[in-house]
Amino acid sequence: MTNIAALRKSYERAELNEDASHADPLKQFEQWLKEAIAADVPEPNAMTVATVASNLRPSTRVVLIKGYDERGITWFTNYDSRKGQELAGNPFAALQFHWVELERVVRIEGVVEKVSAEESDAYFHSRPLDSRIGAWASPQSQVISGRGVLVANAARYGAQFLLNPPRPPHWGGYRLKPDNWQFWQGRKSRLHDRLRYSLQNLSETNEQLWTRERLAP
Structure with missing residues (x-):
């Protein structure tokens, strides 16, 4: 049996300090994302949700992240999936x-809302044809009898919609509006x-301000 408790790695590639980091967490995120892309990190756009x-059970x-701006972080999925059902309740x-x-x-925390239908439509129609058919073919998170169900569904919807499948009503985008960011850089x-x-609301001026703090690792 592999002794995983003995696995060790020394983190020595870079550092992160208050003076060299951006005051705006979105700019800090953009810098790191661009550096991950430039470094050819495998799937730098992959994120855990x-x-x-x-x-109260987490999952x-x-x-894959599909967009980010001052409004938040955007991705697209099946609204009827487990994550969609859980976001509808919380x-x-x-x-x-x-x-x-x-x-x-x-790490990013915040509240999630659906993006507009227009935004979901625009992204859906930018996807490859097989991905658009797949959005119809897969009843995401539901139990199916086998892979043949997906293949049959894909064939059926492909024949029905040909080259122009519309966006399914159960498929679209979510946007998380951050109120808490954490940036972690491994060190020796x-x-x-x-x-x-952390996002602070200034009641007197109705402004929002990011405060930056160092946490013990």
Whole structure:
């Protein structure tokens, strides 16, 4: 049996300090994402999405980020999936990016809402044809008798829609609006760098301000 407790790695690639980091967490995220892409990190756009069901049991899955701006982080999926059902009951979620080769982690928390139908339509019609058919063919998170169900569904919807499948009513985008970011950079001796950005609401001016703090690793 492999002794996984004995696995060790020393993190020594980079550092993260308050002076060199951006005051705006979105700019810090953009910098790190661009660096992950430039470094040819495998699937730098892959992120874990964590949701919580009504019975308070959490669940996670990996999805692909499809956009980010001052409004938040966007991805697309089946609204009838487990994550869709859990977000319908509890709109709070957490995201995590792990760029192993760069020894970096980004954690993001906030509230999630659906994007507009127009935004979902635009992205759906930009996808390859087989992906658009797949959105119709897969009853995501439901029990099926075998892979043949998916193949048969794909053939049926392909014949029905030909080259122009419409966006399914059960498929579209979500956007998480962050109120908490954490940036983690691995360091030697397990004394990692960890910066947290928290969104503060200033009641007097109705402004929002990000505060940056260092956390013990």
